Amino acid sequence: MAIAKGMMVRVWLGLRPMVLATKAHQAEVIFVDIGFMVMVVLFNSTDIEEGVNQRVLPACGWSPWYSGGRFEGVAGCSSHGAYQSPKPELFQRVVGWTLVWWWGVPFCRAWLGLRPFLLIYRAPSVEVILSSNKHLDKSRDYTFLHPWLGTGLLTSTGSKWHSRRKMLTPAFHFKILEDFLEIFNSQSTKMVEKLANRADSQPFDIFPYITLCTLDVICETAMGVNIKAQDNSDSDYVKAVYRIAALVQQRQTRPWLQSDLLYRLIGSSKEHDACLKILHGVSYGTIRSRRIEYQKEKKKKKKLAKHMDDEVIGKKRRLAFLDLLLEYSEEGRGLSDEDIREEVDTFMFEGHDTTSAAINWSLYLLGCHPEIQARVHEELDMIFSSPDQPVTMAELREMKLTENCIKEALRLFPSVPFLARELQEEAVIDNYRIPEGTTVMVVTYRLHRDPDQFPDPERFDPDRFLPENVSKRHPYAYVPFSAGPRNCIGQKFALMEEKILLSSILRKYRAESCTRREDLRLLGELILRPENGNTVKLFPRV
Numbered sequence: 306m307a308i309a310k311g312m313m314v315r316v317w318l319g320l321r322p323m324v325l326a327t328k329a330h331q332a333e334v335i336f337v338d339i340g341f342m343v344m345v346v347l348f349n350s351t352d353i354e355e356g357v358n359q360r361v362l363p364a365c366g367w368s369p370w371y372s373g374g375r376f377e378g379v380a381g382c383s384s385h386g387a388y389q390s391p392k393p394e395l396f397q398r399v400v401g402w403t404l405v406w407w408w409g410v411p412f413c414r415a416w417l418g419l420r421p422f423l424l425i426y427r428a429p430s431v432e433v434i435l436s437s438n439k440h441l442d443k444s445r446d447y448t449f450l451h452p453w454l455g456t457g458l459l460t461s462t463g464s465k466w467h468s469r470r471k472m473l474t475p476a477f478h479f480k481i482l483e484d485f486l487e488i489f490n491s492q493s494t495k496m497v498e499k500l501a502n503r504a505d506s507q508p509f510d511i512f513p514y515i516t517l518c519t520l521d522v523i524c525e526t527a528m529g530v531n532i533k534a535q536d537n538s539d540s541d542y543v544k545a546v547y548r549i550a551a552l553v554q555q556r557q558t559r560p561w562l563q564s565d566l567l568y569r570l571i572g573s574s575k576e577h578d579a580c581l582k583i584l585h586g587v588s589y590g591t592i593r594s595r596r597i598e599y600q601k602e603k604k605k606k607k608k609l610a611k612h613m614d615d616e617v618i619g620k621k622r623r624l625a626f627l628d629l630l631l632e633y634s635e636e637g638r639g640l641s642d643e644d645i646r647e648e649v650d651t652f653m654f655e656g657h658d659t660t661s662a663a664i665n666w667s668l669y670l671l672g673c674h675p676e677i678q679a680r681v682h683e684e685l686d687m688i689f690s691s692p693d694q695p696v697t698m699a700e701l702r703e704m705k706l707t708e709n710c711i712k713e714a715l716r717l718f719p720s721v722p723f724l725a726r727e728l729q730e731e732a733v734i735d736n737y738r739i740p741e742g743t744t745v746m747v748v749t750y751r752l753h754r755d756p757d758q759f760p761d762p763e764r765f766d767p768d769r770f771l772p773e774n775v776s777k778r779h780p781y782a783y784v785p786f787s788a789g790p791r792n793c794i795g796q797k798f799a800l801m802e803e804k805i806l807l808s809s810i811l812r813k814y815r816a817e818s819c820t821r822r823e824d825l826r827l828l829g830e831l832i833l834r835p836e837n838g839n840t841v842k843l844f845p846r847v
């Protein structure tokens with residue numbers, strides 16, 4: 306029985322229980338003492354099965370809401386529905402029991418050390434938190450992102466967040482996004498060319514191809530720099546982006562690495578700092594050189610008659626988000642280089658892994674459902690006269706079924722599987738008073754599987770997003786981009802990019818997914834991804 310195998314030392318830091326695991330990956334179970342209660346954190350479903358069979362779990366009374374990076378634990382927060390895990394019925398048994406034992410209400414309460422958590426996954430409860438102008442502060446788990454992102458839009462609070470949000474909203478206007486079409490098109494063309502070598506009906510992992518493409522897209526749109534990640538996936542910058550995300554995730558999920566001192570003593574702080582040096586070096590370097598360019602151009606423009614600007618200077622330069630921020634800064638809106646760096650790095654972080662996961666999940670599901678993929682091919686063949694035709698706003702508007710497939714994939718596999726707020730004042734959810742200081746987690750993965758809102762929730766059915774079906778649902782039943790005042794500022798950008806990248810693959814190829822849904826294993830890291838990549842077979846379309 307795995308429960309005896311955990312390799313750890315249990316310690317107390319003041320009142321805070323901690324577990325030091327020397328070989329965290331090998332520890333198959335971790336016990337944490339919290340006063341008279343024992344909390345068990347399990348790492349895989351086999352242990353849970355054994356735990357249930359031997360009646361160990363009910364005796365512990367802990368809902369395995371997080372199981373060491375494997376997402377199945379999170380899925381197990383509720384007693385309802387079937388989950389995308391190897392043994393879904395297990396979670397219903399374990400967690401069904403836990404819920405009744407705990408509270409018997411449609412949300413789940415948990416403690417991590419002395420920290421109270423509330424997990425919510427019903428639309429009316431989610432609305433209370435996300436629609437509110439009071440519950441806007443992110444939970445303390447986001448602080449591990451501060452060294453990289455500072456307090457940019459994602460991580461800031463209060464008046465800083467408010468003024469930045471107001472300043473940045475116009476940067477995501479359709480008119481500005483339209484200028485990015487050229488980048489989306491050129492980078493997706495490159496990706497499709499790279500895939501040509503793999504379209505030989507042999508299985509391969511397509512995940513890295515899509516991720517490198519989205520990384521190229523975000524670098525060019527956010528910073529105006531083409532880092533050519535698709536040609537050089539081994540560059541220091543590309544490696545640093547991936548490594549730092551993994552290190553942040555590691556710290557968030559290992560309580561013993563959360564104190565700065567312990568992180569420096571036993572964590573990977575040296576590697577973390579080395580990544581930061583590379584990432585910040587590139588961001589600051591780009592900001593400085595673009596600022597000099599901007600100032601030169603401004604001087605040049607002043608000298609020329611206004612009406613001649615574009616003809617004389619040449620083709621109007623496409624602006625990256627960074628250029629807009631520089632413009633605000635030069636207009637005297639109080640943005641220092643560090644402020645700009647925070648926002649650019651935030652776009653880099655939020656804007657590529659999320660879209661990559663969403664495109665991968667869409668392709669995965671279409672690869673599992675050839676009949677729906679055939680309908681998408683039909684739609685694309687109607688819209689485009691050739692597979693190489695660049696996508697414009699007109700074609701984007703016509704891709705209705707493709708868009709609904711992307712939305713349905715984001716329902717089943719939301720790139721951000723949960724988000725967390727820390728209550729600064731009491732909230733009332735379902736007539737329960739939730740005290741200030743509670744960390745409220747919106748479990749999007751579970752919310753999107755509410756059978757009252759999405760009948761037969763595990764079924765992939767893009768027609769759920771036909772307007773007549775959307776209007777029947779609760780407005781907070783589907784929130785892949787969060788909702789309310791702190792929703793995702795990049796969602797229009799993301800949908801445009803996803804439609805262009807996905808359609809460029811499907812215009813050339815037919816995809817078959819090699820992993821059956823029942824064999825799928827999910828990793829709930831900062832984003833939700835398939836544990837073993839996205840193995841597909843690609844066939845050229847004749």
Ligand code: HEM
Pocket residue numbers: 443458459460470651652655656657659660663719720721724725785786787790791792793794795796798799
């Ligand atoms: C499929 C793609 C994407 C998904 C699923 C997604 C999802 C989300 C979610 C759920 C949040 C709320 C996070 C929280 O409350 O902790 C968020 C916030 C944010 N996203 Fe996205 N995102 C995507 C793409 C993008 C892109 C492409 C950008 C930028 C280019 C972006 C920029 C941001 C920013 C800056 C925030 C913070 C907004 C604020 O707090 O005011 N996202 N996103």
